[in-house]
Amino acid sequence: MIEPKNRPGFTDQSLIRNFCIIAHIDHGKSTVADRILQLSGIVPEREMRDRFLDRMDIEQERGITIKSQAVRVPWTVDGTEYTLGMIDTPGHVDFTYEVSRALAACEGAVLLVDATQGIEAQTLSNLYMAIEHNLTIIPVLNKIDLPSAEPDRHAEEIAGLIGCEPQSVLRVSGKTGEGVHDLLDQIVMDVPAPSGDPQAPARALIFDSSYDSYRGIVTYIRMVDGKLASRERLHMMGIGMVHEPIEIGVISPDMVPTKALTAGEVGYVITGAKDVSQSKVGDTITSAIKPASEALPGYRDPKPMVYSGLFPIDNAQFPDLREALDKLKLNDAALVYEPETSVALGFGFRCGFLGLLHMEIVSERLSREFGLDLISTAPNVTYDVTAEDGSLHHVTNPSEFPEGKIKKIIEPMVAADIITPKEFIGSVMDLCQEHRGEMGTMEY
Structure with a gap:
């Protein structure tokens, strides 16, 4: 039973810890999230299934996470109950925008590395994004129960990457649950509490949304400042819409309606709006009665590839x-x-x-x-075509290619730094040359 002081809407901000789990694809994020849900007791044993937070059939079939999923779990340390706001994120590079939005809703990130494979491409990419957001990084080695695991070697790799001691890298097994209890204790100790002002006018960041055919748009928000009460009129600062919410609540792991959301909490708002133009990810929600003067920074727009x-x-x-x-x-x-x-x-x-x-x-x-x-149609990229008369054409489709003589065609290129052990250098260079790659400099 949650004590009144730590109920949604009444939560002491100093007892909230918001974090996300980031990793390369198939390093066991969803399995560790399953063990966290089990340990916290919010999912009964009879309802538990593998990859619990992967709600879509397509995620279950392919065994990959496509959507970030936020969930609120209670955790007690030394008799004090804390509220953990956890976001499980995708690992594939194509869903990086999901990860970047999740990072903006957190103060900490659990960096998960497979103890059999070590640091891989998305491990680095997601780590650099987390550092850009000034998040506290908790390094963790997963899959230590496997016979091929090399935790000591990979702990040194991680320590060299983020500048910590190898012995401070936590070792867990998402499959057996070993070490997950210590991980949750570490999150409570290391991740800072949210720093919003509970007395300021309400400001909440929309970090995700979905469409419910019965209730309309469901908007997922991270409260930054102030407090939003149910039935309090809301103002979307970016698009200028005013709504009267049908329901405000938290996800634990299903939707639980509450009377209010306060600074630092992650939750959802249902306005009943059926028009999809009435919600935008990255927008700021404030109170229509006592509005904030300045919106939150929001997100950079994604760049299609x-x-x-x-x-x-x-x-x-x-x-x-x-x-x-x-x-x-x-x-x-x-x-x-x-x-x-x-x-x-x-x-x-x-x-x-x-x-x-x-x-x-x-x-x-x-x-x-x-x-x-x-x-x-077949996937393609965009081209900038300069005709002989000097006119510039931005071509997104072969049918748009200009008639007549062409002066030059420019296509998108990637400037990549490739880090590889020396025994693979020859193979990597061959691969690059086969794909029209030009080598710049090489350093040992």
Whole structure:
């Protein structure tokens, strides 16, 4: 039973710890999250299943996390109950935007590294993002129960990377639960409490949203300052809309309505709005009666890497596709799209994705969740074409290629630093040359 002082809406800010779990794909984030849910006791044993926070069928089938999931868990240390706001994040590079938004809602990050594989590409990428956000990093080696695990060697790698002592790297097993209790104690000790002002006008950051066909838009928020009470009129500062919320609450692990959300808490707001333009990720929510004067910084817009056209097989489904993309955009803020027409395929949308897996997942979600039959064109990138007369054309589709003589064509290139053990240098150089790579400098 939660004591009144630590109920949602009454939580002492000094007892809140918000953190996310970051790692390379398949390093065991969701399994460790499962053990945390079990240890905290918020999920009964009979309801527990593997990858509990992966709510979508497609996540369960593929064994990957696509959506960040926020959940509130209680944890007691030395007789004091703390509230842990945990966000389980995806590991694949195509869902980096999910990770960056989760980091903005936290004060700490658990950096998980597979004890059999060591530091990999997304380990570094996510770590640098966490450092940019000034988060407290808790390094953890997972899968120590496996026979091929080399915890001592990889602990030294991590220590060299983030500048800590190898013995301070925690060792856990998401499968057996070993070390997870110590990890939660460490989170309470190391991650700072939120620093918002409980007395200031309310300010909350929208870090995610989804569409419920019965209740409309569900907006997930991180309270920064002040307090939002249920039935208190809300003002969305970016889009200028005023709403009267139907429900305010926290996720633990299902939605639990509360009377208020206070500074430092992570929760949700349901306004009943059915129009998808009435919520935007990165916007600031404040009170309509006592509004804040300045909005929160929000997020940088994602930059698509790959483009593809999506067309309904039956052109009569075009309005349905538009509506489906609008609703999916609520849940996947990295999706970018604009209408386009094709002589062969009719009306559709040109969509920008963060990568090929992102493209595949979006197509599959559109067909599964909205019952659409779609044709997708071959993925491509954008080109800047300069004609002989000096005119510049931004080409996103082969059909837009200008007529006549071409002076030059510029395509996007990647400037990459490749870090590799010396025995692989020859193979890596061959791989780069096969893909039109040009080598700059090499350092040992």
